[in-house]
Every structure is written in structure tokens, then in C-alpha cells.
Amino acid sequence: MKSKNYFKEMLKGAELKSTKHRITILEILKENKLPLSAEDIYIKLKQNDISISLSTVYRVLETLHKKDIVAKVNIPDDSKAAYELYNNEHHHHLLCVKCRKILAVEGCPLEEYEKFLENRFGFTVKGHNLEVYGYCNSCTGY
Amino acid sequence: MKSKNYFKEMLKGAELKSTKHRITILEILKENKLPLSAEDIYIKLKQNDISISLSTVYRVLETLHKKDIVAKVNIPDDSKAAYELYNNEHHHHLLCVKCRKILAVEGCPLEEYEKFLENRFGFTVKGHNLEVYGYCNSCTGY
DNA sequence: TCCCAAATGGGAATAATTCGCATTTGCATA
DNA sequence: TATGCAAATGCGAATTATTCCCATTTGGGA
Known part of the structure; x- marks a missing residue:
């Protein structure tokens, strides 16, 4: 539960509301050392019975990217974007x-x-x- | 005209037929020091009254990329791929x-x-x- | 010159991402 | 703690970039 508060602070610092979706997505990114696509994240959320729209996943990732909280990674010869925490x-x-x-x-x-x-x-x-x-x-x- | 023969040899070496389109695209890439998108190239061809299909531009670029003749460049925060000669x-x-x-x-x-x-x-x-x-x-x- | 595999044209299909708008929610303030 | 509103979300439609399909054309070896 520590990371949840950590992420809340992080979002506040970026002038973003801390919503359940944003925090969950941040936690997913934190657990995964390697970059994930929007769809990867969407699937993981669904597997955890979290109801979310794919557009929201895209929007959250893009918002966090613009605030320099997540990196947008281009994997060669892969048509989709991947994201990971600018953490570690x-x-x-x-x-x-x-x-x-x-x-x-x-x-x-x-x-x-x-x-x-x-x-x-x-x-x-x-x-x-x-x-x-x-x-x-x-x-x-x- | 020298570069034309040079490109013909280059294509032969890659086991590709030397077609007018491929050579023209290579020449466009040679003239431009900076990476161009498929559409950039398509527009340049049209401006020179060369009739070509956009699919062909994509196919030529992808073929040349697979043969390590052109580099596929990812420009940050740009949704389209760009290409340039692995020349210089x-x-x-x-x-x-x-x-x-x-x-x-x-x-x-x-x-x-x-x-x-x-x-x-x-x-x-x-x-x-x-x-x-x-x-x-x-x-x-x- | 002839032949055939490879290349191309052009439109349709697909994949990834974004948009529009109605609804919901976080959070600042009363 | 209740209220109001800007920000966030849901969801389907739209858009963008790229690939595919298949009929036609073409380069280059025999």
C-alpha cells in the first residue's frame, strides 16, 4: 500500500487527479520491469476484474508520458508503442x-x-x- | 547519372530488380539528408510528375529496409515512420x-x-x- | 524476343490510436 | 459533510498509418 500513496503524491506533483485507474496502471507498470503496450495493460486490468476502457488506458499513458512519469518506448519492428515507469x-x-x-x-x-x-x-x-x-x-x- | 548506376548495382547486390521506382526513391533519399516519411516521398514523386501508388512507396521502403539499404527512423512523438539512406x-x-x-x-x-x-x-x-x-x-x- | 517471377496500382482491409460527447468522479470550497 | 465544477472516463465512431489482395505490368535471364 505504500506505493499507492507514493503514486498519489506523484500525481499531485504533476497536477493530475489521482484516480483509481491511474494508480492501478502505475502499479502495473511498477510490477513489470519491461515495457508494456496499452493493450497489454488493458488485458492485465481485465484479468484483475477491473472495468476500464481501452481509450482510457491510452489516455492515461499519454498523460503520464507528457508529465514525464512514464517513458514511451519504441521497440524496433513493432507497430505498437510500449510504456514503462521512469522509476528505477x-x-x-x-x-x-x-x-x-x-x-x-x-x-x-x-x-x-x-x-x-x-x-x-x-x-x-x-x-x-x-x-x-x-x-x-x-x-x-x- | 552516376548514382543511378550505383543504385542499380546496389539493388543487384541485394537480389532486387532495379525498377524505375526503386531507383527514383533511392535518389530522393540521397538528396535529402534528413529522414523522410513514406508520404513525404510520395508527395515529392507526385511533384515530379511521377505516377506511383502510395502502397508501392511503402513496399519499396520496407523492402530496402529489410535489405539494410535504408534505415527506419523513429522520430519521438511522431506517429509515422521515417526512412533514410544507410549511406554516408x-x-x-x-x-x-x-x-x-x-x-x-x-x-x-x-x-x-x-x-x-x-x-x-x-x-x-x-x-x-x-x-x-x-x-x-x-x-x-x- | 519470350517467359515468368517479381513488382506495381489501386482500392479495400487492418491495426493502432484518437476523438466526440454524454456521464461520472475527484477534490477544492463552503 | 454537502456542493459544484473542471477533469476524467466509457464507449462507439473516426482517423491515421500501414498492409493486404489480386489483377496487370515489367525487368531481365534464357
């Missing part, structure tokens, strides 16, 4: 193009690069999207 | 979230990181998507 530590994903498994890797190699961009181009970096793809451990060589 | 030097984009201008930056900060991923996780890196967003020179501070 900043990380990136390795996508296996064969088995489509996603591996999260803590840390970020871009800090220096972003400073370079600011100095060299006067560009104020706000964030970045980085997805690495290739063959995972099990799929290498096939 | 490997580079990345800075997207200004205010004026939506895109700046290409030569070079890549990820070579070391990819080696690290291979060693640490046994992941065979095939490629990556990196887009940096923020405020450009002119929009900083507003």
Missing part, C-alpha cells in the same frame, strides 16, 4: 530480433555524449531513446 | 521538441558500449536506434 534507474533495452526477448541493461552510455552535444551544438538535451537490437545469448549463431 | 557516415539525430527541426550529427558514441554488451551479456549487436531530443540552439530558453 535509467536503463536501456536489448531486443533479440529472433526470439523477440527484451533484456534491460542498467546504466547509460550517453552522459558524456549529451554534454558534448550541448557544448558543440548549443542543444539542450532533454532525453533520448536508445534501443539496441541483435541476437541474444541463446539465439546467437542460429 | 553513421550518424544520429537531434530533434527539437519545440520547432521540430532535426539536426544530423556525424559519428556515433556507442561503439564501446556495444562491445561491452557483447562481452557482458553475450549479445550480438546488429544495430541500434538512437534519437536525442531537447531544445535546439534557437529554441533554448523559451
